[in-house]
Amino acid sequence: xxxxxxxxxxxxxxxxxxxxxxxxxxxxxxxxxxxxxxxxxxxxxxxxxxxxxxxxxxxxxxxxxxxxxxxxxxxxxxxxxxxxxxxxxxxxxxxxxxxxxxxxxxxxxxxxxxxxxxxxxxxxxxxxxxxxxxxxxxxxxxxxxxxxxxxxxxxxxxxxxxxxxxxxxxxxxxxxxxxxxxxxxxxxxxxxxxxxxxxxxxxxxxxxxxxxxxxxxxxxxxxxxxxxxxxxxxxxxxxxxxxxxxxxxxxxxxxxxxxxxxxxxxxxxxxxxxxxxxxxxxxxxxxxxxxxxxxxxxxxxxxxxxxxxxxxxxxxxxxxxxxxxxxxxxxxxxxxxxxxxxxxxxxxxxxxxxxxxxxxxxxxxxxxxxxxxxxxxxxxxxxxxxxxxxxxxxxxxxxxxxxxxxxxxxxxxxxxxxxxxxxx
Ligand code: HAM
Numbered sequence: 001x002x003x004x005x006x007x008x009x010x011x012x013x014x015x016x017x018x019x020x021x022x023x024x025x026x027x028x029x030x031x032x033x034x035x036x037x038x039x040x041x042x043x044x045x046x047x048x049x050x051x052x053x054x055x056x057x058x059x060x061x062x063x064x065x066x067x068x069x070x071x072x073x074x075x076x077x078x079x080x081x082x083x084x085x086x087x088x089x090x091x092x093x094x095x096x097x098x099x100x101x102x103x104x105x106x107x108x109x110x111x112x113x114x115x116x117x118x119x120x121x122x123x124x125x126x127x128x129x130x131x132x133x134x135x136x137x138x139x140x141x142x143x144x145x146x147x148x149x150x151x152x153x154x155x156x157x158x159x160x161x162x163x164x165x166x167x168x169x170x171x172x173x174x175x176x177x178x179x180x181x182x183x184x185x186x187x188x189x190x191x192x193x194x195x196x197x198x199x200x201x202x203x204x205x206x207x208x209x210x211x212x213x214x215x216x217x218x219x220x221x222x223x224x225x226x227x228x229x230x231x232x233x234x235x236x237x238x239x240x241x242x243x244x245x246x247x248x249x250x251x252x253x254x255x256x257x258x259x260x261x262x263x264x265x266x267x268x269x270x271x272x273x274x275x276x277x278x279x280x281x282x283x284x285x286x287x288x289x290x291x292x293x294x295x296x297x298x299x300x301x302x303x304x305x306x307x308x309x310x311x312x313x314x315x316x317x318x319x320x321x322x323x324x325x326x327x328x329x330x331x332x333x334x335x336x337x338x339x340x341x342x343x344x345x346x347x348x349x350x351x352x353x354x355x356x357x358x359x360x361x362x363x364x365x366x367x368x369x370x371x372x373x374x375x376x377x378x379x380x381x382x383x384x385x386x387x388x389x390x391x392x393x394x395x396x397x398x399x400x401x402x403x404x405x406x407x408x409x410x411x412x413x414x415x416x417x418x419x420x421x422x423x424x
Contacts, residue, residue, distance in 0.1 A: 005126070006120060006126070007117075007118070007120040007125050007126025007127065008125065008126055008127040009125065009127075013331060014327035014328055014330075014331035015320070015327050016331075017327055017330045017331030018320050018323060018325065018327045018330055018331075019129075019316065019320060020330075021163075021325070021330045022131070022163060022316060022319055022320060022323070023111055023131065023316075025159065025162055025163055026109075026111070026131050026159060026314075027109075027111075029155060029158055029159045029162060030109045030133060030155075033107070033151065033155050034107055035107040035108060035109040035133050036105065036107065036108060036109070037108070037109055037110065037111075038091055038094060038108040038109070038110055039110065039112070040084075040087060040090035040091060040093070040094050040110065041084075041090070042083060042084060042112070042113065043081045043082060043083050043084065044081070044082060044084055044089070044090055044093070045079065045080070045081065045082075046064070046066050046080040046081060046082040047080070048082075048089050048090070048093055048302060049064060049082055049084075049085060049086075049089055051301050051302050051303075052088070052089030052092070052093075052270060052298060052301060052302050053085070053086065053089060053268050053269060053270065054268065054269025054270065056209050056210050056269065057210075057267055057268055057269055058267060059085045059086070059116060059267060059268065060085075062117065063085060063116040063117045063118055064082045064083070064085050064115075064116070064117070065082065065083040065115050065117060066080060066081070066082045066083075067080075067081055067082075068080055068081070069081055083115040084114055084115065085114055085115055085116045086114055086130070086268070086313065087110050087112065087114065087130060087132055087313065088132070088134060088268075088270070088295065088298070088311055088313070089270075089298070089302065091108055091110065091132075091134050091136070091311075092134070092136060092295075092298050092299055092302060092304065092307070092309065093302060095108075095134075095136050095299070095304070095307065096299060096302070096303070096304035096305070096307070100136075101137045101138055101141060101307070106135060106136055106137035106141050106143060107133070107134075107135050108133065108134050108136070109131070109132065109133040109134075110130070110131075110132050110133075111129070111130070111131045111132075111316070112129065112130065113127050113128070113129050113130075114127075114128055114129070114130050114313075115127055116128070121285070121286065122284060122285075122286065122321075123283055123284070123285075123286030123315070123317065123318045123321060124286050125317060128315060128316070128317050129315075129316035129317055130313040130314060130315060130316060131313070131314040131316050131319075132292075132311060132312060132313035132314065133152070133155075133311055133312060134309055134310070134311035135148050135151075135152060135309060135310050135311060136299070136307050136308070136309030136310075136311070137307060137308075137309070138305070138306065138307060139306065139308060143307065143308045143309055143310075144296065144308040146243050146244075146246035146247040146250065146274075147246075147250060148310050149247045149273075149274045149294060149310050150246075150247050150250035150251055150254065150256075152292070152310055152311070152312060153170065153172075153247075153251060153256055153258070153276065154251070154254045154256050156170075156278060156290065156312060156314075157170070157256045160278065160289075163319070163323065164323070164324060164325060165280065165289075165319070165322055165323065165324075166324070167280060167281055167282070168278050168279065168280050168289065169258075169259060169278065169279050169280075169281075170256065170257065170258040170259070170276060170277075170278050171258070171259055171260075171261040171264050171276060171277045171278070171279060172247075172248075172251075172258045172259070172260055172261065172264070172274070172275075172276050173232070173260065173261055173262055173263075173264040173265075173274075173275045173276070174232065174233070174236060174240055174241075174243070174244040174273050174274055174275070175212075175232060175264075175265060175266070175271050175272065175273065175275045175293070176232055176235065176236050176237070176240050176272070176273065177237070177239075177240055177272045177273060177296065178272070178297060179237050179239075179240075180235050180236055180237040180240055181232075181235075183235055184230065184232050184235035185211055185212060187230045187235065188211040188212065188214070188229060188230060189207070189211050191228075191229050191230055192207045192211060192214065192229070193207075195225050198225065199214075199217070199219075199222050199225060200217065200219045200221070200222055202217065202219075203217050203219070203222055212265045213265060213267075214226065214229070215229070215263040215264075215265050216263070216265050216267070226263070231262045232262055233262050240273055243273055243274075244273065244274065247274055258276075264276070264277060266291060266293060270295040270297065270298040270301065271293040271294065271295055272293075272294050272295060272296040272297060273293070273294040273296065274293050274294045274310065275292075275293035275294070276291070276292055276293055276312070277290065277291045277292075278290045278291075280318075280322045282321075282322055283318055283321060283322055286315075286318060288315065288318070289314060289315055289318045289319050289322060290312055290313060290314040290315060290319070291312065291313065292310070292311050292312025292313060293310065293311075293312075294308070294309070294310040295308075295309050295310070295311075296308040296309070332362060333362075333382070333383040333384060333385065334362040334363065334364045334382055334383070334384045334385075335356075335361040335362050335363065335384070335385055335386060335422040335423075336356060336361060336362075336363050336364070336384060336385070336386045336387070336388050336422055337363075337364045337365070337366060337375070337378065337379035337382060337384040337386070337387045337388070338352055338353055338363060338364070338365045338366060338387075338388045338390055339366045339370065339372060339375035339376065339379070339387055339388065339389050339390060340365070340366060340367065340368040340370075340390045340391075341368065341372060341375075341389065341390065341391040341392075342368055342391055342392060343368060344368070344392070345368040345390055345391065345392070345395065346365075346367065346368045348390055348395045349365045349366070349368075349390055350365070352388070352390060352400075352415070352418075353365050355415075355419070356418060356419055356422065359419035360419070360423070361419055361422045361423070364379070364382055364384060366378060366379075372389065375387065376403070376405070379405055380405055384405060385404070385405060385406065385422075386402055386403060386404055386405060386421075386422060387402075387403045387405055388400050388401070388402055388403075388418065389401040389402075389403065398414060398415040399412050399413065399414050399415070400412070400413055400415065400418060402418065402421060
């Protein structure tokens with residue numbers, strides 16, 4: 001028996017109705033904030049992620065699904081391709097490639113699968129889904145403004161509230177910029193040197209490759225050491241400090257609650273200034289339902305013009321896990337099962353089903369060779385509320401036996417009144 005690959009999964013009904021509910025709500029909220037949808041390819045040149053996300057990140061160094069193109073054509077022979085591990089680099093690539101700002105496009109959203117070879121567990125998969133959005137543009141479009149950061153965060157709070165998700169926390173930090181971060185990283189290295197020998201293996205490696213990631217360590221024994229390390233907020237230059245203060249001021253005015261977390265560093269290298277995550281208590285170890293931040297140098301890193309930006313990606317798998325809504329409430333059962341009885345009745349059933357569906361009912365149809373008992377059993381199995389019995393007499397008289405499958409009650413209803421009865 002061939003099974004789904006480890007870390008991938010089938011999304012089945014009725015859960016898919018929850019996924020649709022989330023996506024429909026997200027699309028509606030995004031439109032209110034003037035975001036439009038973009039769909040970029042599932043695979044891209046490996047170099048895009050190496051340069052965009054960063055060679056030293058876990059994502060690029062160990063988690064990507066990378067393969068060589070086996071094409072025979074000279075133009076793409078041996079090209080290294082990668083299933084996208086995230087969508088921001090792809091969106092910024094498309095922004096540059098199509099000069100999107102020339103068309104007045106600077107707010108884009110996407111919904112789709114991403115791929116990372118992580119160790120699968122609850123809330124962590126190798127194919128997972130993100131709902132994300134990016135605001136990107138030249139400085140003249142205001143893309144650098146702290147107002148954009150605040151608008152994106154306020155939109156996220158609105159979306160989570162509209163989905164009925166309670167108990168989320170917005171964790172906020174500023175990770176500085178190309179001007180002040182090197183000084184901070186140097187200070188971190190310095191402070192780590194005498195103590196790193198007492199830390200976990202990962203920290204020892206990160207202290208060398210990417211000292212910022214040490215702040216992300218979850219090993220309990222390391223925490224007292226990390227608490228004493230220098231903090232980014234003491235190293236922010238004046239413009240980063242002001243930018244961050246302004247983001248907070250707008251959030252306060254807009255009534256968006258947040259908590260400052262100066263250990264929030266994120267796992268992708270492109271971040272500058274504002275970085276954030278929304279966490280949810282009920283999710284356990286994988287508690288980040290979404291993450292994002294500003295990436296003022298990403299466009300240049302992949303060969304584009306200066307185009308500051310900010311965005312986020314929601315882990316849709318995790319978001320769905322944190323919904324309290326039951327799938328059944330957003331996945332309505334069929335209203336009626338039409339049971340055609342006897343030769344010629346399939347054709348009548350098609351007509352009746354079409355009329356009822358046009359009137360908004362969800363309708364299932366049996367088969368004229370079924371005995372009534374079998375039809376009613378099938379209807380019950382499907383969870384249908386009513387069965388409509390359609391034999392030769394009914395077709396002639398245009399009056400149908402409508403059976404409530406929960407109570408067993410049956411009544412005769414003229415064709416014109418059927419749809420209204422189903423709705424009642
Ligand atoms: P990220 O933090 O790597 O950021 O991913 C965003 C969210 O995707 C996470 O908070 C989590 O909910 C979900 N996620 C990540 N990996 C997995 C996984 N293996 N299984 C299930 N869910 C997962 C980014 O991807 C950035 N591109 C976000 C961004 C957009 N920053 C700026 N613009």
